Amino acid sequence: MNNPQEKTTPPPLETSQYSCIFTVPGRVSRDFIYPLKKIQNKGKLILSLLTTVLGITGITRTASAENSPFVVDSSLFMAHGSSFMAINNEQSTLELSQIPDEVRILTPQTGVSKNSATNLVVEYNSQAQIQVSVNQKPLDPATTTSQEIDEARNLITQVWYNIPLEVGENIITVQAGNGTPVSVELTVEKVSSKQIEIYPSGNPRIPADGRSTITLEGDITDDNGQLITEEAVVTLTTSAGEFVGADYDEEQAGFQVLANAGKFTVRLQSGLEAKKVRIRAAVEEIGQLDAEDEEEFFPTPYALDSDTSSLEDYTQVEFITNLRPSIVSGVVNLRLGQSGTDFWGSRQDFLDPGEIDDGTELELGTAIFATGKIGEWLFTG
Numbered sequence: 001m002n003n004p005q006e007k008t009t010p011p012p013l014e015t016s017q018y019s020c021i022f023t024v025p026g027r028v029s030r031d032f033i034y035p036l037k038k039i040q041n042k043g044k045l046i047l048s049l050l051t052t053v054l055g056i057t058g059i060t061r062t063a064s065a066e067n068s069p070f071v072v073d074s075s076l077f078m079a080h081g082s083s084f085m086a087i088n089n090e091q092s093t094l095e096l097s098q099i100p101d102e103v104r105i106l107t108p109q110t111g112v113s114k115n116s117a118t119n120l121v122v123e124y125n126s127q128a129q130i131q132v133s134v135n136q137k138p139l140d141p142a143t144t145t146s147q148e149i150d151e152a153r154n155l156i157t158q159v160w161y162n163i164p165l166e167v168g169e170n171i172i173t174v175q176a177g178n179g180t181p182v183s184v185e186l187t188v189e190k191v192s193s194k195q196i197e198i199y200p201s202g203n204p205r206i207p208a209d210g211r212s213t214i215t216l217e218g219d220i221t222d223d224n225g226q227l228i229t230e231e232a233v234v235t236l237t238t239s240a241g242e243f244v245g246a247d248y249d250e251e252q253a254g255f256q257v258l259a260n261a262g263k264f265t266v267r268l269q270s271g272l273e274a275k276k277v278r279i280r281a282a283v284e285e286i287g288q289l290d291a292e293d294e295e296e297f298f299p300t301p302y303a304l305d306s307d308t309s310s311l312e313d314y315t316q317v318e319f320i321t322n323l324r325p326s327i328v329s330g331v332v333n334l335r336l337g338q339s340g341t342d343f344w345g346s347r348q349d350f351l352d353p354g355e356i357d358d359g360t361e362l363e364l365g366t367a368i369f370a371t372g373k374i375g376e377w378l379f380t381g
Contacts, residue, residue, distance in 0.1 A: 101179025
């Protein structure tokens with residue numbers, strides 16, 4: 001039997017932490033955090049927020065505990081005037097559109113680069129005035145720039161292209177109005193002065209006969225102008241003809257040769273068409289372009305002025321018209337005999353009654369064929 005004097009202990013209430021963020025019209029206030037309780041029984045939840053001197057309207061909300069709109073994991077409710085808006089905890093920071101003097105640099109990021117220029121992408125309130133400086137100097141007004149306006153968020157995304165950088169440390173600073181300046185630091189590495197040179201050995205003009213070859217030589221020098229001591233793979237390409245010999249790396253595009261002690265040689269075989277030929281020699285993979293992922297934020301219509309760390313050089317040779325050697329041939333016909341009886345002569349004179357009685361005659365005939373060079377022309381006749 002139950003003791004009427006015993007008190008029944010009500011089931012404990014399960015409490016979870018929720019946040020209400022109150023904002024006063026005209027200013028951004030720090031949040032007043034109130035815990036809300038989640039009730040699991042069949043009771044009802046009443047949330048009453050009284051109007052305060054700050055101008056916040058009280059709201060009463062009645063709902064079943066099981067279907068309560070406040071049972072939302074990691075959610076916040078923002079009150080502005082008499083309205084609420086749910087936002088995620090990770091997005092609880094104020095938007096730039098609400099802070100006119102705030103600015104955000106999307107790219108570049110602080111770090112090390114081999115590029116001698118960079119693109120700057122910033123995001124700011126559409127009402128703000130932006131000042132950009134590089135190494136404490138105002139950005140050149142002639143720098144190419146473009147804007148993208150987000151009217152829904154009241155934001156502008158602006159890009160400045162090919163901002164020149166100095167070797168060493170560079171500080172890019174962006175400030176919106178009287179707001180706090182935002183900066184990134186880029187360290188530009190010194191550009192290597194290694195060089196490659198390719199040139200023809202001997203006469204740069206060969207016949208376009210499909211057989212003639214020309215030897216090309218090349219040098220690779222270091223920062224001090226001395227031949228490098230290490231080995232390097234040189235990639236060669238040509239606009240006509242083909243290289244003769246073994247390709248050092250057949251899986252790669254072009255024709256590869258190995259440079260030893262900074263020197264390399266290769267032979268080029270001519271084609272059948274007379275033309276000027278451009279030849280490129282390059283040493284790849286000394287370093288790759290330190291590309292920045294800037295297109296993730298905004299399209300980049302202008303290529304950066306960058307150090308690709310790929311050494312290259314060009315030379316030119318010529319395939320000339322294949323002129324045959326000079327040739328002269330012919331025949332000399334000397335005849336002594338009765339006139340009118342030359343079987344190899346003119347048909348109308350052979351056995352002509354008017355010439356047979358002329359007696360013995362001496363005849364001399366010649367025919368010549370010749371071909372040869374006249375300047376850069378081939379004469380045949």
